[in-house]
Amino acid sequence: MSSYDAIYDVVRQIPRGQVATYGQVADLANLPGRARLVGYALYRVAPDADIPWHRVINARGEISESPVRFGSDHFQRVLLEAEGVIFSAHGKVNLREYRWQAEIPLEPGDA
DNA sequence: GCCATGACGGAGC
């Protein structure tokens, strides 16, 4: 058991057709600034867990590529597109539109 | 037990 459970729980709450950033998940999991830990946690659990890991992307709205993924990043994009998430020509997601807004009461200056 | 790396993020240049 570890703080990762909180991460998994947060990721599981991401609704279909929406995405969340690593930093956002980390914050919601009570781990502000530990975005890397979120990626690490997902990396370890992804294959077996029933967690929508594909709904977690980086702050740029892109799917993070890494040597350890070998190409599963492309699979992630397919899964997101299957949920209705549209990728731009740059291969990025419009976070403005698809970013999951969890229990955020109000943001001054954004609305 | 120490060193290097990493599904990231934000600030600096």
Added chain:
DNA sequence: TGCTCCGCCATGG
């Protein structure tokens, strides 16, 4: 606008 560097901390050698 784009790239680089630093910080955070768990995991692996």
